[in-house]
Amino acid sequence: MCKQNKSSEYRCRVCFEKRHQNLSLIDYFLGNIYLCGDCQQRLNPQLKKIHIEQLEINSLIPYEKDARELILRYKESFDQALYPVFFAQYSMALRIRYKNYFIIYPPSIEEAKIKRGFDAMFWMCKGIGLPIIENVFVKKSDYRQVGLNKVERQKSANHIYLADExxxxxxxxxxxxDILTTGSTLLRVHDLIHHLCHSVVYITYAYNCRYQSVNKSSSGSKRFHLPF
Structure with a gap:
């Protein structure tokens, strides 16, 4: 006798609405247990391959209203439970494409980590599901990049140093x-590590709207796609 799939109930971590669907293993890998289809559409995923000097950066979401509010809820309102939703639509593709890779991330301001009670970038990366190497970098200043111009951001990025090569x-x-604005942080990271690693890939969750008009051949989708 065949068993019918039972509809599972879950609550979207962004809009908090209860959803019903037949959850499968594919749904789990696609992040459908964290992010409902309506929220996926509102976030408007559009992969961009953005070139800044010598770097090619894969970025996933335009930094528009919904993405901005999501990041603010996570980082400024300390909603740690949001961490799986950022890469939910791409986690399977990333794990398949980069199965032999390790994740590292730029350092956060120590004061901000203490205030939040968690390391926002570590948990955002944890949602991808690849192994993470912690404490690779140290930031020897407490400059926040929010509201800084390009020159000021470069000056802030220069305070990042390699702690464990x-x-x-x-x-x-x-x-x-998390967000690609001028690329100064990733350029600094590249200068510090490119000669040490076998291969380096650069990925950001969101990108500044100034990059929306470039790389028009980049793929985009209202729902999940395999960009990597």
Whole structure:
């Protein structure tokens, strides 16, 4: 006798609405247990391959109203439970494409981590499901980049230093950041690590709207797609 799939109930972590659907293993890998289809559409995923000097950066979401509010809820309102939703639509593709890679991320301001009670970038990266190497970098200043111009952001990025080069030496590395604005942070990270690693890939969750008019051949979708 065949068993029918039972409809499972889950609550979207963004809009808090209860949803019913036949959850499968594919749904789990696609992040459908964290993010409902309506919220996926509102976030408007559009992969961009953005070139800044010598870097090619894969960025996933335009930094528009819904993405901005989501990041503010997570980082400024300390809603740690949101961490799986950021890469939910892409986590399976990233795990398949970069299965032999380790994730690292730029350092946060220590005061901000203490205030939140959690390391926002660590938990955002944890949602991808690849191994993470912690404490690769240290930031020797407490400059916040919010509201800074390009020159000021570069000055702030120059306060990032490599703390543990042996942890990444010879490895395949993904550098993950939350928002791509001027690229100064990733350029600084690249200068510090590119000669140590076997391979380095750069990924950000969101990108500044100034990049929406570039790379028009980049793929985009209202729902999940395999961009990598």
């Amino acid at each position: 042996n942890s990444i030496r010879g490895k395949n590395i993904i550098v993950v950041d």
